[in-house]
Amino acid sequence: HNITHYRGLFKHCWESRDNVTNELIKEDSGCTGEYTDFKADWNGVVIAFMVLGLLFHLVAFIFAIIAACRKGHPFPSFWVAGLFFIAAILVIIALLVYTFHNWKSDVFFSWSYGGGWSTVALSIIAVVLIMADR
Numbered sequence: 092h093n094i095t096h097y098r099g100l101f102k103h104c105w106e107s108r109d110n111v112t113n114e115l116i117k118e119d120s121g122c123t124g125e126y127t128d129f130k131a132d133w134n135g136v137v138i139a140f141m142v143l144g145l146l147f148h149l150v151a152f153i154f155a156i157i158a159a160c161r162k163g164h165p166f167p168s169f170w171v172a173g174l175f176f177i178a179a180i181l182v183i184i185a186l187l188v189y190t191f192h193n194w195k196s197d198v199f200f201s202w203s204y205g206g207g208w209s210t211v212a213l214s215i216i217a218v219v220l221i222m223a224d225r
Contacts, residue, residue: 151217
């Protein structure tokens with residue numbers, strides 16, 4: 092049997108396929124909501140840092156929208172850029188903890204992992220553009 096595992100923050104799934112025909116073997120496949128790593132310290136750190144990163148992104152975005160709507164008042168570029176930068180650092184820490192815990196020789200990370208790293212890149216681009224507009 093060829094077994095493939097899919098692991099997220101809350102659930103662990105696997106599928107078993109026949110080595111010759113590559114057909115799915117349903118009795119050896121499934122998901123468990125009883126994901127034991129959910130209670131692990133590293134997983135709590137990843138979730139906490141991702142939620143904090145989300146909150147910092149939201150606050151920075153709200154500050155930027157409010158400041159853009161207020162004509163004639165100075166734009167708080169250091170505050171907004173600082174919030175985006177702190178959010179990027181929080182997401183980097185969360186992704187590094189997740190990566191180092193789950194790194195195996197044949198590991199495959201899904202689209203959401205790439206989305207996390209693109210969030211970091213876009214946050215850094217936002218910091219650069221906000222500071223260049225000063």
